[in-house]
Amino acid sequence: MHPQPYIGRFAPTPSGHLHFGSLLAALASYLDARSHAGSWLLRVEDLDQPRCVPGATDHILRTLEAYGMVWDGEVIRQNQRVALYQQVIDNWLDSGLAYYCDCSRQHIAKHGGVYPGTCRNRHLPFAHTHAVRVQAPQHEICFTDRLQGYFGQRLAAEVGDFVVKRRDGVIAYQLAVVIDDIAQGVTDIVRGADLIDSTPRQLWLYQLLKSEPPRYLHIPLVMRQQGEKLSKRLASPPIDTSMAPATLFKAIAALAQEPPADLRNAPVGEQLAWASNNWSPERLPAALQLLESTLPQA
Ligand SMILES: [Zn+2]
Structure with missing residues (x-):
């Protein structure tokens, strides 16, 4: 019997730039997929057009590329579906x-x-x-x-x-997220814990659509301070692409993966290779929220 191939995805909303919180979600889903020799798909959740910022999709794609997180296949845009x-x-x-x-x-x-x-x-x-x-x-x-x-x-x-x-x-x-995850054969969803409350609703839609639900891994949400999420709305700074290696190292450390110090200045490809080979999601704290100030300062 062949194990089911792993298919993961990252599904950003282009309502602004990628900030450190969304980079962590992208990175965790990427590492989980690559550590399972799986594919990693990219889907743009642009249904809420009034919230979408012109140019944001391009910015998100270019940022992921600068961080070495290259997706498989075509980028899906929900607005076309x-x-x-x-x-x-x-x-x-x-x-x-x-x-x-x-x-x-x-x-x-x-x-x-x-x-x-x-x-x-x-x-x-x-x-x-x-x-x-x-x-x-x-x-x-x-x-x-x-x-x-x-x-x-x-x-x-x-x-x-x-x-x-x-x-x-x-x-x-x-609804859109479930229809797309089914259509794309997604087996594993890794995303921020702010979405855990909506998971039972999505599981119900899987039942109505007579489809097998995926596995879930909800990673803790980084909060600037108690009750204040890092978000586009609160103008968290966009992540810098010119400092990608330093920021990526900080992100790997923030996911509690304990990267060796000599990886700090390595090119992003080398850091991602180390992090996928050593990916241990069980090291993540099983909390729904983490304060930014408690993250390792890389
Ligand atoms: Zn009514």
């Missing part, structure tokens, strides 16, 4: 698994953020301003994360029927 996502939504609308909803944020906020199923039996017709929700299951959806361990959620009680198409017409991240 909308018809495919819509087809799945239409099937679910036809079968009654999904329905239109015109509820306001305020209405949902009144129910503690859990959608109370208000529109489930209203049979609203299509309208450009209606969201589409998919029915959530009553039973618990759980999985075992490679680092975080057991994680479960009762979607009906904790989230409610959730949005697969937003009121502004944008396909929801939850």
